[in-house]
Amino acid sequence: MLLNADRLDLLARIAEMYYESNLTQDQIAKITGYSRSMVSRLLTEARRQGVVEIRINHPMQRRRDLEQALQARLGLDEVWVMVRGTLAHNEMLRRLGILAARFLEAHLHDYMTLGTSWGTAVYETVNALQQRSFRGIRVVQMIGALGTPNPDIDGPELARRMARALTGQYATLPVPLIVDSEATRKALMQAPHIQRVVQYFHHIDLALVGVGTVEPEYASLLRAGYLTTEQLEDLRTAGAVGDVCAIHITLDGTLVDTPLTRCIMGIDAATLRKVPIRIGVAGGQAKALPIIAASRSGLINRLVTDEVAATFALRALEEGLPSYDDTTNSNHR
Incomplete structure (x- = not known):
């Protein structure tokens, strides 16, 4: 009403x-x-009616030992690792979002351009932002919309929510995430109304991104209905273990090049790597190898994660990264 x-x-x-x-x-x-x-x-x-919002700020315990180890092994600028304890996955994501929001807020200042992707971890981070007033803040949607059944976790709504929380302006990218051909992508990216948004990509000071996986059980793009099982398997066959902004990457951080990846609408890897602060937010065992890949690719240079993902990532690094065939075989067992 x-x-x-x-x-x-x-x-x-x-x-x-x-x-x-x-x-x-x-x-x-x-x-x-x-x-x-x-x-x-x-x-x-x-x-x-939302006139009053009650926020419970749980004390966020961190694993400093894992933070230091991951930062050193992955060459990241900053790492925060949340103590997870016995939290279920959904509650872990909510708490991780609170920690990531505090991390993000520590880097905010007037006249910044912020970029955002999509997903539950990014949603929880934006949802946990404290209402603050900045001058000259602009939030830019960095990848096309997925049109998911839950619009709250999609790029346009996340850009709007973040802008409202920081009393800033926002710019959405009015295209789907994946188009039908490389030619369509090229034509759309050159359209004047798209170019106006794309030009903001080159001025982003801080990017907030999720880190995706290609494990079928946890692959967000598959669950959202944006990829078919066959398309996901093609990406896995090409060596992908995860993605940042739908830019798929291998364990060693190499970009995956397939017909599908050439149809992605959004920021490209070279432009994203030029963003000074690139915060990845991801938790859980399934995100361990994607976190390593994202760090090695340079698509993130800061990380907020939980102790489960951190522990499994360090174990993989200490034991020697498995080959893609090993991870593929284990996923099919």
Whole structure:
């Protein structure tokens, strides 16, 4: 239900007295002339309508030993590793997003251009950003939209949400992630309304990206219906173990070149590598090898992850990276 400005103002005034002035509901009732039960209902409505947002900031414990080891082994500029404990995957992602938001906020300043990709980890990071006011902030969607059943995790909505949180402007890339041919991609990328957005790519100061995997059980592009099982297998056969901004990469960080990868709409690897701060956010065992690949490719230079992904990544590095055939065979067992 849409509320008029007067109703929203009333909800805000009641909420301000309760949450900011620390008045009791009885005190608010006496001041406003409403009954105590009415005050209680208005406070509930304020939360339901988004006038009040309650955020619980859990203390984020970190594994400094894993951070130092990963930073040294992968040549990254910064690494934060979250203590996961017994958290289930969804709760891990939510907590990881909170940690990544604090990491991102530490690098923000006025007159920045920010780039964002898509996915659950990026969504959780954007969702955990504290409302702050910056001058001259612009947020740019770096890859085409997926049109997923859940638009909250897609590029256009994430760019808008991040811009709102930082009181900035945003620019969306009004194209699908994958088009039908290389010729179509070339034509679209040269269209004036697309070029206006693409030009922002060269001015991005900080990029927030997820790190994808090609393991069928966890491959976001497959789950979103953007890749078929056959297309995913073609990428695996070509050596891909993961992706950043749908740029697929091998274990040693080499870019994968297939007919499909030439149809991706979005920022290219060379441009992404020129972004000064490139923050990858990913957690869980399935992201261990993709994190290594993303780091070696130069597509990320900072990482926020959990202790599970960090431990498995370090184990792979210490034992010697498996060949792609080894990972393929293990995935099919």
